[in-house]
Structure formats: C-alpha cells, structure tokens
Amino acid sequence: MSYVLETRGLCKSFGGIVATDNVSFKLPAGARHALIGPNGAGKTTFVNQLTGVLTPTAGQILFEGVDITGWTVRGRATAGIARTFQINQLFADLSPLESVVLAISERENAGAHWFKPLGARDDIVNEACALLDALGIGDVRAARVGALPYGKQRLLEIALALAAKPKLLLLDEPAAGVPESEREQILDVVARLPESVALVLIEHDMHLVFRFAKTISVLVNGALFCEGTADEIARDPRVRQVYLGEEDVGHG
Amino acid sequence: MLTILFDGVAYGMLLFVLAIGLCVTLGLMNFINLAHGAFAMAGGYLTIVMMNRYGVSFYWSLPAAFVFSAILGAVLEHTLYVHLYTKSHLDQVLFSIGLVFMATAIVDYFMGANQQTINLPSSLEGRVDFLGASIGVYRIFTIVLCGLLTIGLQFVLSKTRFGSRLRAAVDDGRVARGMGIDVTKIFALTFAVGSGLAGLGGALSTGIISMDPTFPLKYMIYFLIVISVGGATTITGPFFASLLLGVADVAGKYYMPAVGGFIIYTIMVAVLILRPQGLFTRASR
C-alpha cells in the first residue's frame, strides 16, 4: 500500500515544552482520516509541521515517499499539500473570485505574469467560477471577502485549499464557529470532496468526525495515544476516558 | 583613551535619557511617536528661557523642564494621541511627523531660528583628572544623573504596583480593565513621564549642544537607532544600546575619522538584520 503522507519520529519542543512527541504516522492515498485529541494536545502544532509553518525538532516527514522535512511552505503547497486554517486566513480586501483565480494561477505557474491583465485567461476564470459554484459561494464571488458572512468565509477557506488540486488536504476544524444554519452546507461540501484527495480532519466536533472519518488517530500530550477505525476508537474505553469523557460517543 | 571612553559614555547616556520616553511609548504602548524630540526640545528651550531671561539656576531648570514637558505630554496625550493608539503604525508615523513640523514652526516663531545655548553654572564647568585622564565635570554629572534615572526607572517598572499594573495593561488591555485597572489613566501617566524624561534630556543636552528649531528632526534618527538596536521591550536594552552607540560613535570618529560617520548606521542595520527585535531583547518575544 502506498502512503501519501508519513511521519517518522516527529518531535517538536518549545523551550522545555514538548508539543509533538515522537509521532510516527501513516496516511494511505484517498484516506478519510480524523485527528482528534483534547485541547492543547498538539494537533495544530502537528499540522503546522506538516505544512512547513514550523520546523520539527527531530524526525522526518515524507510526502509520496519523498522526504520533505526541510521544504518551505510554498514548496509543499506546490507539491500538493493544502490546508485550511482553524482561524480564517483569507485576503479580506480581495473578492472570492480574485482569491481563487490567484490560487489557480499559482498552481498553473501563471502567478508571476505581470503584463497581461487579470482575467485574461479564460480557463483559469472558468475553473475558479466552477469551484466557487461547487462550494455554493458562486453568488458572492465579486463581493469583498472581509464582508462575507462567517460560514461563507469558511467555505472560501476550503475553496482556496482545493484550488491547488491537492493530493492531501488538511482541514483544521472546518466548521468551528459556524452558526448552525450554515453548518450543513459546510458538512455537505466536505462530504462531496473528490475521492482522489486524502483527507485529514482535525476536529473537536465528534458528530463531524464520526460522520466522515473512516480512520482516527488520537493525540494526547503531543504523542499518538491510539489509532484505529472509527468504530474501534468509538468503542475504546481508554479513549473515552482520556478524551471523550462524559460525552456520548455512540450517536455518530 | 579613558577620556574618549568617558565622552562616549556621557554621549550615550544623554542619548538614553532623550530616547527612553520613546522606548516607553513604543515598547509598552506600541505607539510610534516620532514627535518625541519635540518634547525634548520643549525642555531644552524652557531651560534656555528660564536661565537666560529669568536667571533661574540650572539645577532648578532641570526639574522644571521635566515637569513642563510632562504636562505638555499629558495635555497632548489627552487631546490628540489618545485617538491614535488604535491606528496603524504608518498613521502614527505621519501624525507625529505632522506634529514635528508644527513644533518646529512654533519654536521658530517664538524663539527664532538661531542656535541658542546656556552657560553652565561654574560648579559644573571645568575638568577633573581621573586616573590620568582629563574628564569634563559636566559629563560626569550627566553620567551620574542618567545612571540614577535608569536605576530608578528599572525599579519603578519591576518592583512597584504601578509597574506591574502598567505591564498588565500592556500585555492585555481588556483583561487589565476587567481587573479594575484604569488603563487609560496608566497610559496617560506613562506618556507624560516619557515626555517629561525627554524634556529632562533636552534640558541636560543644552549643557553640551545648543538648541535650534530643527532639533526634533535632527535627533529623531538617533532616537530611532537607539531603539532599534536596543529593542523597546526593556529599559536595559536601550540603555546598553545607547552606551554602545555613544562609545562606538565617539571612538570611531576619534580613531577612524574617515569612516566615523558610518559606524552607528552600520551597527543599526547589522543588528536589524541579525536580530530584528533588537540586540538586547530576549528572543522569545
């Protein structure tokens, strides 16, 4: 079985605090995986190392079998790792269409074109429109991103990640903070993501986790606590104890 | 050799007192006040007017300059600066440059464009021999006074209730407010003290250099260099940076006159490249 992503003994410490503790992790192509763990378990730190925002203290990261530990954020993005951010990271002053057009242009190596006006490439504009439509935000594509409702901004987060046509998509709490009324739209989008993309969902919301994830890893205090299928994890009493606590897990 | 060292230290100390108010507003309140030199100029001119027109003693002029600039700072803080805390750094830069222009024209109008100086009291004039080097009494006076000020400031910030409240207000204004700390008042007071120190620095510098209306612009660059080299998060950072710059500048001009002018700028750029947060700050911030 080929793995799209693999980490070997990944460690990250800040001063004396160990945020990632010897994590060895494998993700097969097309996976639907969830990464869960209590607050402060080091989930976002782990993702930041995968995407290159942080450099690990020790260990290796392999993407499609290639060691990318020393690669830059952009290098990894170009190679096919995309992510959404837990807290929206958008271009507030651009429109959704412009944002996505830019992302696609960069993918197509057209980002440095400085003479042709924006929108001159029909293929890029069409693809961007299609993507926005697919995510259900085509109607606001010309609005200012900063003025969009929160739910639509979350969708744009996903759109920007998808524009790169990634092989691996890291979704960092995609529905966090979204009001109930707009929530379903996001869940729907996540559910319809293409099979070819390996998906890692970092999530608190167990409802969401058990709805999509086929496999789950539990991170506690920076270390991998246990791994397994959704059912196994749901039934694992230790997981209930350390993480899920009183929460009713079965209902997913 | 020792004389040069002393001159450099005295120059550095003076820079420090002139710049420390800016460090306080920048480091603690995250506010770029390029008009800081105008408060120093106010103190300097007050000293000149008091001594030359009304015959007040130099020793009384120093505290007067502090109080005058502090009041001026408090008034401007309350009326103008308070609206700027939430604006971007660029807006703050433009606003304070506008104030510098106004200050320059106002001083020109009332005091004239020529250089003005004071005559130091005879007790501060002359030189003494120290370990075989001849050192100006006034430079010793400057060093001692500025040294005491530094220790005092450090004490106030780290050991007193005001200091801890100020640090709380800076770390998180909202939380501090929630804890019942009057953040607005603390900022106003801090700004006033910073301006007052500038005024004192201005008054002290009239003993070495002379005042003219272009003072705020001429010295702004030096203040900024001190802060960017020393970092603005502590008192000790700018202090050592001032000393380093003062000694490097004086020694550089003495031993290598041809390149003397470059030394402080080169130090600044090198520090900013290697340690963007300043030479004497802890890396964690």
Place this chain on the structure above:
Amino acid sequence: MRKQILKGLAASAIALAALPALAQETVKIGLILPMTGQQASTGRQLEAGVKTYMAQHGAKVAGKTIEVIVKDDTGVADISKRLAQELVVNDKVSVLGGFGLTPIAMAVGPVATQAKVPAIIMTAATSVVVEQSPYFIRVGRTMPQMTFPIADWAAKNGVKTAVTLVSDYAPGIDGEKFFKQRFEEAGGKVLDTLRAPLASPDFAAFLQKAKDLKPDALFLFVPSGQGATLMKQVIDRDFAGSKIRVIATGDVTDDDLLNSMGDSVLGMVTSHDYSADHDSPENKAFVETFKKVNDNLRPNMMAIAAYDGMDVIYRALEATKGDANGQKLIEAMKGQKWMSPRGPMEIDATTREAIPPMYIRKVERKNGELYNVEFEAVGPVKDPTHK
C-alpha cells in the same frame, strides 16, 4: 525663405517683449534665501540686512521703484534653481541675490548666465563660485580672504604648530587648505586636519583628538549660525588649560550667537571683515537702524553682505540711469568702490570678487555685551585664487 520669416518674427517678438521691460517703472530684485531648515538663521540675517538698507535709502533709485521678492529655498539646491528660474521668467527680476550655501550658488549660476541676470552672492564663500557665471558678483567674502589674516597673525604671535577642525563641505575644506598653505608658508606646521560632518551634533571626538595632538593653536571653521554648539564643546574641553590657543574665522564667533556663548569665549581671536562693534559712523548708523527695523536683532556678517549687496545694486542702477538691462548692470557693478559699514569695500573689476577689509578681533565685554573687538586692521585682502 520661410525660415527667415520665422526668424524675423521671432526677433520682433523679442523686441516687443523687451520694450515694456525698458519702460517699466519698477525694478525687481529676487532674493533666494534659506528661511527654514538648518540655515534658517542665515536667511533671517540676510533678509534683515536688506530691510535695513531699504529703511535707510528708501525704495526709489534713479527714478525706479525697487521691489524685493524673497523666496525660501530651505537651503536645498534643486529648489533654489527652480526658484531662480521662476523669478527670472515669471517675476522678470533684474537682479538675483542671496544663496545660503556654495552648492546653491552653483545651481543658480547657469540660470543667471542663460537669463543674463546679475546674481549677487551674499553668503557662499567658496572661491570658485564666482567663476561659474559671468553674471556673478560677490559682496561677501571668500575663505582664503578670511583665513590668510588669521594664519598670518598666528604665525607672528608665537604659534608654531596648529590643528585645523572644519566642517566637511566646500568652504570648510577651502578654509583648511588655505590656512595650512599660508601658515606653513609662514614657517608653522599643521599637525593634523580634522573634518567634522556638516550635521554633527557632537564634536567631542574631534576636539579630544585635537587636544591630544598638543598643538599651539586649534583653528576652527563652521558655517555661520553653527558656532554655538562648537564653542560650547570647545570650552568644555578646556583648551586654555592645556595652553592651546583657539583661533577661528569670524563665523565661529558669529555676532548673532556671541552673546549666548558666555564669558568663556572672552579673549578668543578671530579674523573677519565685519564686527557689529566696528567703529565708524557708517556702522553706527547701520547697527542702529538694523536693530530698530529688526526687533533688536544684532547684525552679523550675513546682514552686512546683504546690505552691501543692495548698495551695489542701487549704485549700479544710478550709473545706468535706471536701465535694468543685465549686461549694463553687471558692467556697472564691476569695479565699484564705496564706504561700507565694515570699512572701504571694492568689487574687483575683472574677477567680480569682493575685496573686503579684514580685521583681527578679540572677544571682549563692552557695555555688558560680548563683541568681537577689532585690534588690528589687515586692510583689503584680494582673493589669491583668481588669476
């Protein structure tokens, strides 16, 4: 054929334009002065000097009304050049004047040449400036004119070795060069030549270096208006205690600043062509009017240059019977001789260079104020660099 017609048209257009100029009853003088910025005090003194002259002599000469237009160039050369062009083209001035610094005069030179308008250099003191345009006239003085007398005086009064400290710009370097040349010709030795940056707030390092070299004398030059800071630090360094004499050109003990320097400068010897204390009826009248017109300001060497500059213009207009043609005016200015408040003045007929009377002066207290009191008249000094 067609070209000729065009040329003819152009010529008549010029003639038409020239006619009203001749008939005009006002003669305009454009002054380009640094009224703000580092050299602001120079600009104020120059303007005050002009006002004084107008107060004494009125605004009418040879049937013409004199109108003075003052522009602020903030001491920046590219702005001066633009202002000169505007004064010539828009305001149709007949004479330009002022120029706070050498580079400014240099920038204006081509305009004066192109427009054929006399330009009176009142401040800039580098020798070469006056050669930049055949329409330049200098009424101030040059660096060698100021430094030769003090170099001679030092050599004659027991100074064997000297160190020079000057501002690092053209006049400063001129001063250094001519002092060294003259002083060493007279048998002295210059141990070192120090140059402080023009915008230097702290002279400590340079002064300490000069002191450590233990010369008999320290020669100083900084631009007018900047002597206060320098003298403060000179005093602080206690050269007298080390038996080092401090000598300078008169710019350092500027009349404008002298009083604020305090008693510590008493006895300092300098050379210059003007002191507010100069004992002559012309100067008494000048100082009196100057103080009256200008809010009790004391005139310095800038003020006298502006005053004499106006005098040169008035006398030239009298000579041309009010004709403000640039060529005629410049001819009438060359070779002028007159009694100035600083003593007998002359404009060299061939080099257009001022030949001012030089004096050796000593700072003394008179009627409760500090003055540069002249104790030795050197007489007129020609600039030695013009061939």
Place this chain on the structure above:
Amino acid sequence: MSMAPHSKLDGEAGARLLAKAQWRWYEVLFWLAAISLYFVFGDFIPGIPTKLMLLSEIVSLGLLALSIDLVLGYAGIVTLGQGAFFGLGAYVAGVMAKAGMGVFPLSDPLLGLLAAAAVCGIAGFLTSFLVLRGSDLTRLMVTLGVALILAELANQMRWLTGGADGLQGVTSSPILGQWDFDLWGRTAYLYSLAVLFVCFWLSRRIVHSTFGLSLKAIKGNALRARAIGVPVNARLIAIYALAAAIAGVAGALLAQTTQSASPDMIAFHRSADALLILVFGGAGYLYGGLIGAVLFRVMQDVIGAFTLQYWQFWLGLVLVLLVLFVRGGVIGLLEGWWNRMTRTGDAP
C-alpha cells in the same frame, strides 16, 4: 468531485475582472489635464506665470511617491528609505551627464535615465533581502538605515559625488540631441511628464496583472499567500527592485531638470516627504502619489507665499488633521463622496 455545471455568468466574470484594468474616463481626463498644464503655465498666455519648473519637480516627486505606492500600497512594505534610490538615481544621472561631457549619445538624458533605473534596480534587488522579514517598525528602520548609509557614502566619496556640496557642473544635453532644456522649463516638463506616463503605464499594467494581485494577497495575508503557493519572497524582491528602479528614474529626472545632485536628495526628509505625499493622496490607488504631490507642493507654494517662514506649521496641521479624520487620503475622501452620491442617486 461533482462539479456543478458552469454557470451562465462565467463569461461575465472574466469580463468583470478584465474591466478593472480598463482605462476610465477620469483617468484620461487626468492625463489630458496634465498635458494642458503645459499650455496654461508655459508662459504662452500673458498674465499667467510660468510654473513648469515647479510642475517638473512635482512630476519627479510624484514618481517617487508612485514607487513607494508599489511597495507600500500594494505589497504592504513600509519604507522610509525610498529616498536612497531617488538620490542614487540622481547621482547616476548626474555623473553620466558630467562624464558624457555633452557628447551625444553618451550624455543623452534618456541614457542617463536607463542607467539610473538599472543601477537602482540592482541596488533595490540587493537591499530587498533586508526588508523581507520583520515588523513594520523594523522595516522602517532598516530602509532608513540603508538611506542614511548611502547618504553618508555620497558625503564621503567626494571624488565622485562632490561630497556635501553636491555634484557640480552637471549640464544636461538636449534630449536625443534635439530638445534642449530651456529657462521656462518647457522641455523639462514635457520630458518629465512623458517619463512619468511610461512608468505609470508600466506600474498600472503590473498592479492589474496576476502578479499585482499576488502582491495584494501578500499584503493582505502572507501566511495564506504562502499556503496557496505564492512565492512570497520572490514577489516582494521583484516589486522592491522594480520600485527602486522607478525611484531611481524619479531622482534622475530631478537631477537632469535641475542640473544638480546633492546628498540632500538622499536625505531623510526626501523619503519622509514622499511617504507623506503618498498617504496624503491615498495609498493603493497609483494616482494617490501623483495627486498628493500636486497638492503638497502647491500647498507649500501657496502657504509659502504669505508666510515665508512658517509654512511648515500649516503643513503639519494638515497632516495631523488628515490622519485624525480622513481615511485613505484625498482619493479615499473623493471615493467616499462618490459612493455616497451614487448611492443616494440609486435610491428610488
């Protein structure tokens, strides 16, 4: 992924993006007005004073502000050191004119411009690495530091630059051997305006391209820009170097039209003035620097006419009021008015 069928509006979406890059009527009006100033203030109409020298100076200053707009208004790099490139360009053009000794084509002003652009572009490239990281304040200080060092260099290298007195004996040759610089500043103005337009047109193409969009994205959120694959550092280096080249052209223009180059052109106040001008006019519009330069200098000229010594006071006051009450500079103000007017117009 099951893509929804292309919506009918796709063609329109592309057209709307393209439309942003089209020239508007008010832009055409702006440039026509700039040309017409030549006839109004060129001493062709009796009674109206010549102001072409002032206008040429404004053009040069506006071009400098435009170059700052590229790095600040679009890429979000705060700089207090653009004067470094301005002064460098002035010196390059000045030295070229002097060394050319009036021999065509060596001393041709256009060659001087190109040389200034090239030298400053390289200098910008080399120093761009210093502004890649750090906060606003660090960038302000680093750019300022570079400018100060360069000013000191100009001061020290007397053999080349003339030291504190500036370069002497700069005489500009006629442009292409045809048009000589005259006393009225007619050649100077048309020349400056033409150069300004070329630089402006280039900048305009750039900000409306994908490259320009990526700059706005970097300014908006560098973290996200990296995550979608924008080579942030490369883009910043490119625009910084380009802006440096344009600033160099601006400096060269001033040196050629005033036939002087001095350390003053690198001095702090030059950078500060240009920054003020840009923010005064409105950053991020391209026209902000140009309009700001006109208003700033005209204001200085008008205020200077009735208060020779104290114009700085009024200038300072305007700045203070601007920061306190106006967002986006003069253009932002106009835009606000326009939006309000059109909105009330739309209301039934």
